[in-house]
Amino acid sequence: MLDQITELQEAGLRAVAAATTTDALEELRVGLLGRKAELPNLLRGVRDLPPDQRGPAGKAANEARQAIQSAIDERVATVAAAELDVRLRAERVDVTLPGRPEPVGGLHLLTRVRRQIEDVFLGLGFDVVEGPETETVHHNFDALNHAPNHPARDPGDTFYLAPSTVLPPLPAAAGAPTTADGGPLTRLLRTHTSPMQVRIMEREDPPVAVIVPGRVYRPDSDATHTPQFHQVEGLWIDVDITLADLKGVLLSFARAIFGEEREIRLRPHFFPFTEPSVEIDVSCHLCGGTGHRTDVAGHPRCGLCKGTGWIEILGSGMVDPNVLTAVGRPAYDPERVQGFAFGMGIERIAMLRYGLDDLRPLYENDLRLLGQLA
Numbered sequence: 001m002l003d004q005i006t007e008l009q010e011a012g013l014r015a016v017a018a019a020t021t022t023d024a025l026e027e028l029r030v031g032l033l034g035r036k037a038e039l040p041n042l043l044r045g046v047r048d049l050p051p052d053q054r055g056p057a058g059k060a061a062n063e064a065r066q067a068i069q070s071a072i073d074e075r076v077a078t079v080a081a082a083e084l085d086v087r088l089r090a091e092r093v094d095v096t097l098p099g100r101p102e103p104v105g106g107l108h109l110l111t112r113v114r115r116q117i118e119d120v121f122l123g124l125g126f127d128v129v130e131g132p133e134t135e136t137v138h139h140n141f142d143a144l145n146h147a148p149n150h151p152a153r154d155p156g157d158t159f160y161l162a163p164s165t166v167l168p169p170l171p172a173a174a175g176a177p178t179t180a181d182g183g184p185l186t187r188l189l190r191t192h193t194s195p196m197q198v199r200i201m202e203r204e205d206p207p208v209a210v211i212v213p214g215r216v217y218r219p220d221s222d223a224t225h226t227p228q229f230h231q232v233e234g235l236w237i238d239v240d241i242t243l244a245d246l247k248g249v250l251l252s253f254a255r256a257i258f259g260e261e262r263e264i265r266l267r268p269h270f271f272p273f274t275e276p277s278v279e280i281d282v283s284c285h286l287c288g289g290t291g292h293r294t295d296v297a298g299h300p301r302c303g304l305c306k307g308t309g310w311i312e313i314l315g316s317g318m319v320d321p322n323v324l325t326a327v328g329r330p331a332y333d334p335e336r337v338q339g340f341a342f343g344m345g346i347e348r349i350a351m352l353r354y355g356l357d358d359l360r361p362l363y364e365n366d367l368r369l370l371g372q373l374a
């Protein structure tokens with residue numbers, strides 16, 4: 001029996017040493033030491049041996065069982081560590097890989113155009129300021145030299161606020177209202193950003209060079225007008241500012257937005273608060289100012305500039321002395337300081353720049369359209 005035990009032990013230890021997985025070792029544990037295995041059966045047969053053989057046989061069988069048991073335990077520890085290693089390598093996540101985020105959106109076209117415009121003028125030394133969207137009739141019309149019967153004052157062209165309307169406080173930066181309002185129709189939604197010309201001069205001494213982007217309101221609604229739209233006002237006041245400064249600044253602006261080859265021209269016009277007043281045309285970026293699409297077969301007339309080679313982009317002029325006087329501050333004595341002002345529609349600039357013929361889709365939040373303009 002002792003030989004048999006030795007044989008079983010050696011065979012068992014060889015099998016354990018050869019096993020390479022924890023599953024195989026578990027099978028060996030059952031096969032070698034389990035209820036139906038040979039070695040435990042031998043142990044149970046010890047009691048049938050003659051008394052002098054029982055002691056050595058039982059001892060040998062127990063030792064064999066313990067030897068196999070510890071061999072399995074050791075081997076399991078080794079194999080399990082190797083298996084873990086393999087699994088860690090297989091399931092490793094490379095955290096240094098760059099991410100692949102879904103697109104999460106972008107700035108609206110009008111926001112991007114506004115920022116482009118701001119960047120141009122910041123580069124030319126202008127500050128960017130904002131003003132209140134509810135205005136006094138004084139700042140929106142009177143102080144800007146609008147005659148009492150000027151058609152823009154008509155309630156069909158301006159959103160007036162009822163006297164009982166609860167108004168939000170004006171931003172502190174804009175300064176307190178200076179007129180003694182109180183009668184009917186003295187408050188309105190500003191129809192242009194120009195009232196900020198007056199507010200700036202009320203609170204700051206020259207020189208001032210600012211642009212004022214913001215929302216403005218007029219009761220218009222068609223393909224090229226919406227009741228709420230956006231303007232950028234510009235004002236530069238100092239000693240000896242001339243029409244040549246106006247042209248230089250606006251030429252730089254036109255070239256930054258529409259291309260380095262652009263030229264501008266000044267056309268006489270009329271605005272109540274500038275004198276002389278001019279409209280600024282930029283040479284057409286679509287046809288290169290020729291009026292004809294040389295890039296299209298048959299060289300048809302250019303639709304963007306209607307064959308003229310020029311596109312109107314904004315209104316401007318030298319600040320009317322009456323406006324400087326209306327500020328009511330000696331610092332703005334029109335005998336001493338001069339300047340120019342301009343105003344442009346952000347929607348118009350965006351439509352011209354990106355070839356849109358209807359601005360209403362810009363406000364409809366259709367991502368299929370807005371995505372194309374991103």
Ligand SMILES: [Zn+2]
Nearest residue numbers: 284287302305
């Ligand atoms: Zn053209």
